[in-house]
Amino acid sequence: MNNILKMVLFALLFCYSCSSGDDDGPTPETTPEIVIPTEQKAPVMDTKGGTGTVTFSSNLPWTASVVNARADTWCTVSPTSGGAGTATLTITATENISPDERNATIILKAGAASKTFTVIQKQKDALTVTSSKIEVTADGGEISIEVKANISFDYEIEEAAKPWITSATTRGLSTTTLKFRVAENKDLQKREGCIIIRSGEFMEKVTVYQESGVGTGNPGATGDDMPWQ
Known part of the structure; x- marks a missing residue:
C-alpha cells in the first residue's frame, strides 16, 4: 500500500513539474518603433527636380506614402513598404515651374507607430x-x-x-x-x-x-x- 501511495505521489509531482516548466505565460507584444537618425536631414529639392534619400529603421514591417493630396502629383517615394530593419527611401520630385516653393509631407507607418518628415522644393525664380x-x-x-x-x-x-x-x-x-x-x-x-x-x-x-x-x-x-x- 505504501508503495502504491508513493507511486501516486511521484506521478503527481512529475506532472506538476512538467506543466509548470512549459507554462511561461503569454509572449509580450513588440512595441512598434520607427527611428530616423537625428543627423538625417529631409531633402531640399532643386527647382529642376531630382532625387533625395532618407534612411530609417523599424522593428516591424512598414509603409511609406505622400500625405498631401496635391503633392503626390510631383513627389513620389520608393519603395512604399518593407520589412523590419534598416531601409532607405528614395524621394523623387519633378521640375517646379511655378514661382512658389512647394513641400510634400512623407509619412512612415509601422503598426501603431508613425513618423513624418517634409520634403521642400525650391521655386522657379521670377x-x-x-x-x-x-x-x-x-x-x-x-x-x-x-x-x-x-x-x-x-x-x-x-x-x-x-x-x-x-x-x-x-x-x-x-x-x-x-x-x-x-x-x-x-x-x-x-x-x-x-x-x-x-x-x-x-x-x-x-x-x-x-x-x-x-x-x-x-x-x-x-x-x-x-x-x-
Missing part, C-alpha cells in the same frame, strides 16, 4: 513688372512701379535720366512697389528715361515718357508731339 511704360505730364510727380519677384533685386536709373528721375523711397527686400519722383519738365522738348530692374540674369526695363513743358493747353501741343501714344 521677376516681372506690371507695366513697362509710364507716361507723366510736364508737371512731373510721383510714379510707382509694381515688381513681382520671389528673389531679391536691385534697380538703377539710366545716367541721362538721373537729373530728373530720382528714388522716392527706400526699398526693403519684402517691398514690391518702387516709387520714383519725376521733376517738372520746363523744356519745350519731350523726354524719356529708363529704369532698369535686375537680379542676376533677370532684367526688366521700364521707360518713363514725360510731356514737354509746352503744356496740353497750348495750341502748339498736339498728339503728333507725343510719338509714344
